[in-house]
Amino acid sequence: MSTDNKNLWTIVAGHEMSVKLHDKSFIISTVLMLAIIVAGLGFYAWSASRQQTCTIVASDSPSAQVAQAVEPVARADGARMEIDVVRVDDEAAARARLADDDDAAWLHATATGWVLTFGGSSDDQLLSYTSTAVSQTVLAQVAAQAGMSDEQLAAAVSVTDEELDPDSGFNLRNYFVGIVFALLFMVSSMMFGMQIAQSVTTEKQSRVIEILAAAVPAHQLLLGKIVGSTLMALLQMLLYAVIGLIGLSQTDLGIILPGLSGSIVWFLAFFLVGFGALACLWAAAGALAGSQEDLQHTAQPLTWLLMIVYVTGFAVHGTVQTVLSFVPIMSSVLMPVRIAAGTASWWQVLVALTITLAFTPLAIWIGSRIYNRSLLQTHGRVSLRQALGRQPAQPAGRARR
Incomplete structure (x- = not known):
């Protein structure tokens, strides 16, 4: 295989990014989210300045x-x-x-x-x-x-606080930080993940995939879709973060930015790794489906997983939060929340990121196995047993040349 053929995934990735940038629904949803962020910050600034x-x-x-x-x-x-x-x-x-x-x-x-x-x-x-x-x-x-x-009066009536176990208990600030991180992760992962799955299913349903598979190896098609969609998701998240930070700096909440900036950077890093692992599974869900109606069933496990991550992001605290912050995918939300709360040591952050990085090849292997064995099965929905079986599923309906 020539060097050019080895880099076909870059063309696929560029195509995926170009499609997103010209997709009206993607542009509208991005602008709408930015408008919500700006409007929320503007309303807070207006209320605080009254x-x-x-x-x-x-x-x-x-x-x-x-x-x-x-x-x-x-x-x-x-x-x-x-x-x-x-x-x-x-x-x-x-x-x-x-x-x-x-x-x-x-x-x-x-x-x-x-x-x-x-x-x-x-x-x-x-x-x-x-x-x-x-x-x-x-x-x-x-x-x-x-x-x-x-001074004596102030000392006589003053009350200070101390925490014997700072990792336990409920903290309102950490609760809202958890909601924001969890919501951003869920919405972005759901939107871009579903777009990957729909793209694969559409190509499969229209049988365009048979033409693409003849020109581009399946693993490069998969890699291109993952890279293109992951980069677009990361760029969108960066855009939200920059606009949000600029807006916060113009309000009296700007005093919390030094404590949040580090956690936001780590959130972007965990998001990149976590979504990279999920993107392959979304592509696999699209390959399992024979139609857009089937996709609702094949993508359901991933939807439930993201919902669990969302709820866990702000509903748990203390020891449970610490333990789950090392679990892949969940760590993409919980570890940045712990960083913002100041309860995560630097080595814990690196360990959690390393575990997620180690999990990513496994997710890619499972997703690519399902993707490769289901992509050309155009006769209907493919079961996980067929896709993960020992023998590759035989193509049905592939055009003979």
Whole structure:
């Protein structure tokens, strides 16, 4: 075989990439996903930048002092809230102000404690910040009477946290990181994998594969489809990552980027290896099918596998997450999540990637065996027993020359 014939897979890969770039459904789905990412980040930035103005009515000096402390409490919590403190002479004036402004609230002390009376519906956030301001103000007054300094008071009421087992338990940030990684892996693997399978089935159903197989060896056809589709999937994932990172950097969530950038790079590496292994199995699913209707059955195991990986990506934690992060395919999601959470050592990352790399040849061998033995069987759906049997299945319906 000449050198040119050995590189026929590159032509197939280039053709697969060209088809994707000219496929309207692929372009529309990519643009739609980018629009969703940009819209989500834009909405968050808009919500975070909104300045909320609240009016607190105070009818005496103690109430005014507490009301003045509400805004610093809100700012410390990250809320963009401005408190407009309005002094009135008495209760009647305060109630009159509430009658004119439904968004205002009257802060006053009673025999049973402090009360925040709203002109309209209650604002739970304002109530929470006001409660904190009352506690801080009263504590400061008690501390001053007891001769305590501000530092002593802060030490007396501060609460810090420590973790005896950081790998166990639930973490909201890690939960959302897991959802994002799992969703991206599932959607991209499902979309590109199904396109590989549909392409193989279409060529087989239309019997174009008989012409292609006469010109290009089956293993090179398979390699070209895998390489072309994997590269397009990786480029699409890179595009999503770049747009997402740029968008995050323009919001106050940009402070988490240093902790996420490393996990995103590793996610792309694990995605490349994991999808490379799955791509061959998707091609095998397409070769087993005799029609697009059959493909729904032959591709079902891969669909269920991706659904399991998706749910596992954010539903498990602790020891279970650690163990599953070394399992091929699942490691493509779980190990990057552990990297983002800071619970994965460098050697664990390398071990998980090595295991997935070792699994890839096995997946390729199984997928290529099924693909080669089923590709020219155009009489209907081919069973796994036929495809994996000792003897190659005999071609049916192949054109004689």
